Amino acid sequence: MFMQNYFGAILLFLIGLFGIVKQRNLVRILLCLGLMESATFLMLISLGYRAGGTAPIFYEPSIVPGVTPVADPIMQALTLTSIVIGVVTLAMALSMIVHLARHYRTLDTGRIRDLRG
């Protein structure tokens, strides 16, 4: 348990959210989305931390179940899966930005608003 990781995650998450709301450039919005994703990963991986823990490989004779502290492997699996998912979204969004730049000749969100009202 270390508190600074949680505060770091919350801070990163809020900075990312603030950036998405404030930045007018599409690429910067995407970077801020990446920041929010990283904050989530930090949160997930920190939850699996155990002080002095090691890898949970129980057929090693030196690791006694219930006695030796081990890290939570579920959170690590979740983090890896989330990273993969994040990459898919990122790739998709980048390809959309390329098309948007082709159509609108700008990356300014204030000028990409044909659909409104």
Added chain:
Amino acid sequence: MESNALLWPILIPLAAALLVPFVDLISKDLRAGFCAAAAGLTVFSLYRLQPAVSEGNVLVYWMGGWQPRGGLGIGISLSLDAWGLLIALIIAVVGFLSLVYSAAYLQHETGREAFYVLFMLLIAALIGFALSGDLFNQFVWLEVFSVAAFALTGFHYNERASIEAAFKYLITNSIASLFIAVALSLLYMQTGALNLAHIAATYHGTPAGMVALGLLVGGYATKAALVPWHFWLPDAHTVAPAPVSAFFSGALIKIGIYAIARSLFTLAPELFTGALQTPLLYVAAISMLVGGFQMLLQGSIKRILAFSSVSQMGYALMGLAIGTPLALAGAAMHLIHHALVKSALFMGAGVLTWQGNIHTLKEGGGLARRMPLTLAVFFLGGLSLSGIPFFSGYISKTILEEAASEAHFNWLAYTAIFASLLTFAGIGRLIWFVFFSKKSMLDGTSTLASASTPAPARTGEAPVLALIPMLALVFGSLWIGSSPGRVVASLAWPAALSLDETERYVAAVLETGVEITSTHSEMEDAMIPNPADWHHWLPPAVVLVGGSLYLYWMVARRVRRVARTERVSKQPLAQLAHILRQWHSGIVNDYALWTAFGTAFLLVILFVITQMNISIPSP
């Protein structure tokens, strides 16, 4: 009950998605038929499970045989109760009919094999979401269907509006997904579990658990397109190909309502009645009204229908927020009703786009004689949507209004009736301008810039393959509306009970061996509204008279669409219209802000109510 039959509804569409390119090698004309056949098989594989589930059983399948031990569910489970079955059936049926329709609609488009792969992936992921009994697997399926949906929204990537809508959809929904990811990590921290039943058994209303619940509801509300999380929906529905719009409105946004109900009733029932109920009642009322008013202000046909979807999702949330078994049954009926009618209407809008090259009301006019069957679909669908007797809309709205007045939320019942009136006026306006008015009666700018140069209109009715699903959906609505008993008893009422009796779900999934008998009996016949019984005909009568008056006023005064100008008249209604139009600003930053704001608002309310014991008054 252990059953590996649960795998088939996910595996069939997933396998079909992978096999489409190989079917292409044989013949390119087989694609649509192959996919429709796979979707039909999916419907069948779900329908086979219906008798067992409707009796109140929960079917469970543990992946890899990792059974729960001593009430701890560590493995990954698929679990299907009546509420999940309802949503999965809606997804499969609407998917099947949209695929049949797409065979006619996509005749002249390119990139069709990508379309079918994505569409089957979307169906598989949505059903996977509905069947998954584990929060993290739900999250993964959610990302899979979101990515497929982003791609399908931007399917016409050579049209600028299409990519613009897909990008806005992606940004708002990615933020929502991250809220859900944070929520599930908080719940894991609190309970040490990811399995829904396991969390439900060990959940305590700690502050971190409450933040998690608020984030879950906020995230799923974005998927369900409730106000103020709804901004992506009108854009995405407007630009997507017609079968996709039909499927989005019929199935995709229902999954949000499904997940909200799961997190409210299965995870934390006490917290819901204690704190979240009142804010959700307000969200439901605002969704109904904003969607209804916006319908009257839009120029694009599909945008009118999309805002109607926002309004109808408000009705479904109204059922959840009231929370009694009767109201939940009403919400379930409303999901069925809306899936049938709105997909039919979006398919009709697709026919207009492609037979007549009509995107906006301005371009329409005088089509009644050329397309009588499409007109019939719009007319019957519009009546059903506004809750006229002998249509499915009457059944669900009557149950919802009954439940609201039973729970002393009369104001909500009146709001619902008024929103129905707005729906009637909005659809009536659409039908008038597209089918009956003489051309060039309506001024104003087109919402779709790409539709500025109309090509010469093709005349004539839609092809048979497009008409069959539309008419099937509308007559399905008529059939449910005339004899509601069977559908209510076999689908909606068990769904409501499975939400209401969480203990049974938990006991069945975790195999605790505790036998929990149902406290509710069969739904009494008196609760199922009889369409021929005129005692409940007052709300539809109000809707008919009020809506007709508005339409008469509109036609007689030759009302122009509220143009997007700087000059706004002092009239209060015009000012309201101006504010609503300004609110949907089209800037993606604003949409992200409102997504975050809505969720933050829920969190603040949760804290104010539970930590400071301040209750929020309900009018």
